[in-house]
Amino acid sequence: AQSVTQLGSHVSVSEGALVLLRCNYSSSVPPYLFWYVQYPNQGLQLLLKYTTGATLVKGINGFEAEFKKSETSFHLTKPSAHMSDAAEYFCAVSVNSGNTPLVFGKGTRLSVIA
């Protein structure tokens, strides 16, 4: 079975500071990894995903994540936080993008302080 663990249910950063949201995964087979963002009372927006190939993945809104197999990690980063980045972020895993559902982490709420 696959699972993800997001370290820190709440992260607070100053505007302009580095954003680092941590995600570790567990999978018995090569995983597909995803980061989603959710704004209040809205659905999920895909930020980026890793399937195969380059381990550094660039996504939307300046976010990127690096797949590190040795550390079973897929941490999300952004060099400079913007007020509009304040939201809930979910890391998710699947074994492939066939008909298997995504398994989500518990989420990390990002607050950006002016």
Place this chain on the structure above:
Amino acid sequence: GAVVSQHPSRVICKSGTSVKIECRSLDFQATTMFWYRQFPKKSLMLMATSNEGSKATYEQGVEKDKFLINHASLTLSTLTVTSAHPEDSSFYICGRVEQSRGYTFGSGTRLTVV
């Protein structure tokens, strides 16, 4: 525009009544769709996998008779919360997966049972 249309976005119902939530795949025929439930400040918990033309596959602990899932066509899956009670109040999100497109989610439905 949204390729997974979820309706309604918000619904308030009286305790004991049933509520139907629709999830439509607008741009391709989705043989498999997923239903998630999100408690306040919690992660998305997979409720069931909806398969067109066959019975849904429910996750452990999800009441099949309470949360009826129907996937009668390749573009529509419905979740009916039967005899709703206040504890069923939650945010429900549907999603689908396709090999080339990956995972796509609806905008969610906020159910409030009073």
